Amino acid sequence: MYHPIGMVQILVGTTGMGLNALIHMWFQFIHNCRKLSSMSLSGRLSGGIDGLSWLNTLDLSNNIGLKGTLPSSIGKLKKLRILMLVGCSFFGPIPDSIGSLQRLVYLSLASNSFNGSIPHSIGNLSTLSWLDLSDNELTGTIPVSNHMQPGLDQLFSLEHFHLAKNKLSGTILPELFNHLVMLKHVILDHNQLSGEIPQTLGLVQTLEVVRLDSNLLNGSIPDNLNNLMNLHELYLSINILTGPTPNLTGMNNLYYLELSNNSFNASEVPPWFLSLLSLTTIYMVNTNLKGSIPPDVLSLPQLETIVLSNNNLYGTLDIGSNYNKNLTLDLQNNFISDFKQGTGYNMEIMLSGNPICRGNKATEKYCFIQKNNNPLLSLNSCSAAQDCDSGKIRSPTCMCSYPQTGTLHFFSYSFSNFENWTYYTTLDDSLMSAFLSSELPVDSVCVTDPTIDVYSYLQFRVKVCPFRKDTFNRTEVSDIGFLLNYQDFPLQQYGPYLYIADDYCCFGGVNKSSHTSIIVGVSVGASVLFMLIVCSAIYAFLQRSRAKRATKKSDPFASWDGDKSGSIPQLKGVRWFSFEMIRKCTDNFSDTNCIGYGGYGKVYRGLLAPGELVAIKRAQQGSLQGALEFKTEIELLSRIHHKNVVNLVGFCYEQGEQMLVYEYIPNGTLRESLSGKSGFQLNWTRRLKIALDAARGLAYLHELADPPIIHRDVKSSNILLDDNLNAEVADFGISKLLGDSDKGHVSTQVKGTFGYLDPEYYMTQQLTDRSDVYSFGVVLLELITAKPPIERGNHIVKVVSEAMDDQSNSRKLDQVIDVILTPCTNLKGLQKFMNLAMSCVRESAAERPSMGEVVREIENIIQMAEEVLFTSSSSFDGIDDSWNSNLL
Incomplete structure (x- = not known):
């Protein structure tokens, strides 16, 4: 009679682990959602793996001792969503049954020794987003569907298509890319593919990386x-x-x-x-x-x-x-x-x-001839081991510990100046942000020793150091391996990669040499099934309890006061951030990250992940914007999606804090640019483009948003400029929805900014979309004059109107126009632009144009000035003149 532990064949060498450690590891496997990456496992997977039918994640990556064939019974794990076997020693064919895992979204069998052809059945995995079969010994053609079999062309959700470093041959059939409309990465290098590159590749406009090198x-x-x-x-x-x-x-x-x-x-x-x-x-x-x-x-x-x-x-x-x-x-x-x-x-x-x-x-x-055996920069961000006792390594934060180490193999990267430290610090920061977001106990991470291998892949050694302790435990090492290979975070300047981990020296302070490798397998038998049933029941109970606690803890509206703040916000697609996450990404709200302030509070720059710089508005006590306005802004922005309206990333409503997390717009406000605070000047063509961008954003709010939205605080300091000086409308704290029952107006308390306020709205308290048009007309006049709405007691509308009316004195108009733009005779379309601005600020709302009409008129002005635009835009130093192609 076998012991139940023996029935699962967790076998230990003569100096192996004790029974308690084995049982602990088994329940850790149950508890930690099936992640056993980097555990120094060895042995084979037997057909009894189908007893783990409740699994939704199976990660056995970076266990070089795991070998043998992948049993066909893996196709019975019907709930599996993630299957990761990166960096093991599996061989033989990929079983056809893998096509039965129709819930899979992530499949990576990279860096093994699988051979034979790619199963047609993988084409059944319609929800698959990530397919990585690279660095194996696969042969044959890339399968596409026919009247008898599915093919990879039916992976309609696929974004990552990695088949590099195999022995694939034949042509890339045009049908392969007919329906793969979400592809980002096509990595097919270092194979034996022949024939022509299919025309259909040029139709996949989502592509970011294409590697077809080293083929035939x-x-x-x-x-x-x-x-x-x-x-x-x-x-x-x-x-x-x-x-x-x-x-x-x-x-x-x-x-x-x-x-x-x-x-x-x-x-x-x-x-x-x-x-x-x-x-x-x-x-x-x-x-x-x-x-x-x-x-x-x-x-x-x-x-x-x-x-x-x-x-x-x-x-x-x-x-x-x-x-x-x-x-x-x-x-x-x-x-x-x-x-x-x-x-x-x-x-x-x-x-x-x-x-x-x-x-x-x-x-x-x-x-x-340049002779440099290692042209890449030697990074020394992690100090030498001899600085610490007992073989420990000093981290960048000066802590001595045993880090988890490994190698990152990047399929692609966007740079070639390897002496630019920015690329490496960006990678460091990105990885660290990912660890912090996953709440892993990581003190620091650093990449070292960049090299380029024979496949033109950029490699880094990576060290991940534990936080306030000497070692990681098994769960933490496994979670680190899973996070790095799952790659569910952006990396600016870098494409996809493989993470191959080293064996970890010390689990819980015990050196690896004190025990031999663990051999894991699963056999069929009544005792095993009984054990699995019991473990599954315990696991399900624990998961339900944990889910209830986690739901209560992570509910961003657990403390929402419906009496004071209205009903719980109805949000679409925005993320909730904990106060702790916001605190970390702003370096504890340091003054160096403060980029602005106003009646609402301060605005901080933060880095959530590589390429995801954000601007965080933090409300202060007694701010002008209260809970209702906070709710309004997150509700409105969660449903707005337009390139000329600032994007809401998420929010924080915790510990008495109200914070809004926006995309970071680097070039500040239009008001700052016009006043000279931004450090660059706007020529006439650029001002026309900014006017068009902002008008399109407002037209979207008025005419295409459902329900329509009245901004109510349109002004030059609420128009932000991105890297290419494209304009985005921001700040929706006092906006109003215009429902079907509102009959074109909303009766409401007057709010807005002095100088931009519609006089008719001020007098009647009847808010309409034409109130935004008036405010935008003031912005247009700012673009012409670079003056604030009110200067020395004179309103900009009055000043420009008097200059336009005085036809006998042409110099008077030159005195009103921004000195950067004078003489005004050189400005093609200026008169039409001024006429448009003055039509927007008419006293009667009924006489003002709609924002849609404003957009069309600015487009006409730009079209009329097209010849001047194309010859003068290159004079603006540092700005891509390709924007002209997107004007209309």
Whole structure:
């Protein structure tokens, strides 16, 4: 008769764990939602795994000792949503039964030794978002559906498609991308795929990363590839591609471009280089380029590396004077005969193998082949182990402990200047934010030793240090591994990756050497089933109890006072943040993160995750905005989705705090720009574009929101400017809904800002959408004059009206116009713009245009001034003139 523990075959070596530790580990498995990542497990999974039918998550990643085939009985885990087996030693075919797991949203079998073909049945997983089968030994073609079998083209929810580093062959069938309309990452590099790149790839406009390099692809690059407006990284190198050099005009978000070692038709440096202002990296080695390099290419604002070696470039190299000082230019093995700035240049240039490096110029520094075995920056953010006792390592916060270590293998990244510390600190901060959000006891995280491997993957060593203790326990190590491989957080400048963990030395202070590996398996038998039933019942009971406690604890409206604040807000898609999370992301509301203040309270900058900078409005006691206004703002903004209306990320209603978390808009308010506080000037074309953006945002609120919304506080300090000076309407604390029963107006107490207030609304207390139009008219006059609404007792409407009426004195109008814009005779469309502004501020609301009419009139003004816009926008230093293409 076997002991029940023996029936589950948890076998221990001669110096193995005690029975109590084994039982603890089993219940930990039940309690911790099936996460056993990085546990130093070894052995095989048997067919009895189907007894774990209640599982919704199974993570056995980074247990290199787990081997054997994946049993077909895994298809009976019908509730499974997440299956992660990264970095194990499984081999054999992927079982066809895996297609039965129709609740799966995440499937990663990466970095094993699976072989055979990809099962057609995976196409049944219609809810699958993440598919990673990379770094295996899979063969055959990429399966698509036919009249008999499903295929990967039916993964309608798929965002991440990773099949890199296998032995896949055959063509990429066009049908593959017919329905994958949510794809972000297509990672198919280092296979044996042949044939042409399908045209259908250019139809998937959500794509951010495409890696097709190191295959046998041939033919021309599809001419519709430049439809991928959101693409960040494109790798097509080391194929047999022919035809013309691709035209990538319009790919304005492209950072990293790799086209090397293909057989394109001989051509000069593509002119579309100049239009891709986000480019950091260009690799076109051995691509039949000829002619000279236009100096303007080197002045691209973000450019870090351009490698055009082994081509047919000739003549005199002219790098101009506007190049980035950190730029690396590699032109080795071409036919360049002279260098115009041969002395006095301030960038890294490599010209060895060119005629210029013969004779008396051979000793110039640009003629030496760069020999650097490790060109990447050596990071030392984690101190050496010898600074601490007993083999511990000192963390960046000066704590000695045993960190969990491993390697991050990035499939893609958007930069090439590896001496820029910002990229590494951003990664550090992003990972730390993810740990804090998951409430893991992590003191600090740091990445070190960046290298690029033979697959062009960027690797980092990563150390995760425990908080206020020497070691992590098993649960924490497993949770760290799960978080890093699940990747449910954004990483700015980095694409997807694999996390391969090292064995952890010390669980609960016990060195790993004190016991041997654990061998885990599951066998079939009555005792096992009985144990599973009992454990499942206990687990279900504990989960229900925990869920009730968690629901009560995390309910953001548990303390909502319905009598004072109205009914509980009805929200759509916004996140609730705890006070502690907000406190951490603002560094305890430090003054250095304070970016503004007003009657409501202070506004802080915070970092929730990489790429997710937020602005946090924190109400102060006695603020002008009360609980009802707080509720109004979160209700309204949760249902508003428009590119010209600021986006609400979430809110905090806890510990007596009222905080609103908005997307961070970096360039401040329109009022700051007009007053000169922002440090840059707005030319006429840019002011027209800002007016159009703000008008579109308000028109959306009035005409497309359901129900319509009256802002009630439109002013230049409530119009924010983003990175590209696009305008977004903000601050909805005193907004009102205009329901069907309101008959076009709302009777309400007058609220707003003096100088922008509609006089008719002030007199009648009848609020209409035309009240917003009046306020917007004042903003239009601010755009023309750069003056505040009231200055020295004079209202801007009166001042402009008198200047326009005095036809006999043309200089009077020049005195009203912002000095940056004068003389006004150069401003195409100014008269129509002023007429529009004055029509918006008419005393009678009935005589004012609607916001929709205002939008159309501004569009007409811009269209009329189109020729001036296109010739003058480039004069605004640092602003992408591609905005012209989006004006209408």
